[in-house]
Amino acid sequence: MKIRFYGRLGDRLGSEIEVAVPPGTDTVVELREVLAEMFPQASGELRQRSRACVADGFVADDYRLASVDSIEFLPPLSGG
Amino acid sequence: MRCTIRLAAEPFDAAADYRAFEEKLAGEGAIVTFTGMARPRTHDGEQINSLFLDHHPRMTEASLREIAEDSGDRFDLSAITVVHRCGEVAAGDPIVFVAAAAIHRRAAFEACEYAMDRLKTDAVFWKREDSVDGSCWIEPTLIDEADRARWSK
Numbered sequence: 001m002k003i004r005f006y007g008r009l010g011d012r013l014g015s016e017i018e019v020a021v022p023p024g025t026d027t028v029v030e031l032r033e034v035l036a037e038m039f040p041q042a043s044g045e046l047r048q049r050s051r052a053c054v055a056d057g058f059v060a061d062d063y064r065l066a067s068v069d070s071i072e073f074l075p076p077l078s079g080g
Numbered sequence: 081m082r083c084t085i086r087l088a089a090e091p092f093d094a095a096a097d098y099r100a101f102e103e104k105l106a107g108e109g110a111i112v113t114f115t116g117m118a119r120p121r122t123h124d125g126e127q128i129n130s131l132f133l134d135h136h137p138r139m140t141e142a143s144l145r146e147i148a149e150d151s152g153d154r155f156d157l158s159a160i161t162v163v164h165r166c167g168e169v170a171a172g173d174p175i176v177f178v179a180a181a182a183i184h185r186r187a188a189f190e191a192c193e194y195a196m197d198r199l200k201t202d203a204v205f206w207k208r209e210d211s212v213d214g215s216c217w218i219e220p221t222l223i224d225e226a227d228r229a230r231w232s233k
Binding site for chain 1: 134138199200201202205206207208217218
């Protein structure tokens, strides 16, 4: 799965990465947990302090990933 | 209402954007503009070499357009333009330019201020201050949030 990060998450993890998601990762919250374990240096932001976004729309933690091949995680906005 | 927005990856000349805005007007009585500059110091007085504004390839422009259109509709403007930098911005360079035109001055003043308060909190950017001592990602201040909140009354 292609994952994009912005702001401080992008700084720490790279702005775009490709991750082999383990079977059984069905929802956004489960993906957050997979990523938090993969990247402990950003686990706080990955678990809670970021919003998940699919096709330019925010999605809730129970959003199902069955047909998703690209997802983005947005830390809190700085504003302009 | 004529609404133009531009996300600028390179330094821009606010005076040129003003002239382009003014040329297309048709007898409005008021133009109010605001230019925000990248400050050379942090809130704590540390020197900033540059700002970095990370942006989203689509949602950032969409947020600028929504804020500009809301500002125009709310105050019955005849035209508004918003230019906003992204990428690396040197201290002292313009970072945002807003121009609002209306029949009378009050609407133009208020729309410009409203647009800036919205941009400071709702525009899709992630801002990092880069100084000799390192880098720091920043979020809206309590003052920014309060400025934004007063328009919801």
